[in-house]
Amino acid sequence: SQEEFESVLAVNVVGVFLGIQAAIEPMRDAGGGSIVNISSVNGFVGVPNHAAYTTSKFGSRGLTKAAAVELGPLGIRVNSIHPGVIDTQFNDIPELEDIDWESITAGLPLGRSGSPLEIARLAAFLCSDESSYSTGSEFIADGGILASP
Numbered sequence: 001s002q003e004e005f006e007s008v009l010a011v012n013v014v015g016v017f018l019g020i021q022a023a024i025e026p027m028r029d030a031g032g033g034s035i036v037n038i039s040s041v042n043g044f045v046g047v048p049n050h051a052a053y054t055t056s057k058f059g060s061r062g063l064t065k066a067a068a069v070e071l072g073p074l075g076i077r078v079n080s081i082h083p084g085v086i087d088t089q090f091n092d093i094p095e096l097e098d099i100d101w102e103s104i105t106a107g108l109p110l111g112r113s114g115s116p117l118e119i120a121r122l123a124a125f126l127c128s129d130e131s132s133y134s135t136g137s138e139f140i141a142d143g144g145i146l147a148s149p
């Protein structure tokens with residue numbers, strides 16, 4: 001429904017916007033910083049029956065790039081992480097009970113789902129000075145799902 005569509009956009013696009021907006025002043029005052037937005041591999045491909053989610057993740061990609069261009073002169077870097085199948089409690093919600101996660105992950109080049117810790121480590125890298133020349137970039141952590149046919 002339109003109401004559900006708008007609700008997903010409110011969380012996944014407006015929420016990202018508000019997070020960026022909240023970080024600008026303290027990061028500017030500190031002389032710079034790093035914003036890491038979490039998106040999804042669904043921001044790269046169309047997914048049947050997930051129009052709102054897919055649209056919202058494409059939107060967060062665009063917002064990340066626009067913010068990187070606008071905030072770069074302030075020393076603020078903005079990047080995004082795009083996880084694939086990550087083993088979290090979200091996978092157990094009733095709306096996803098018909099999904100065969102083992103079958104999906106077995107077909108990945110790495111043959112497994114990712115862990116929240118792997119995504120956290122990537123975020124920590126993007127927040128660190130080790131990634132000081134990265135901004136407006138998309139970091140995919142999907143076990144190879146987008147690389148495979």
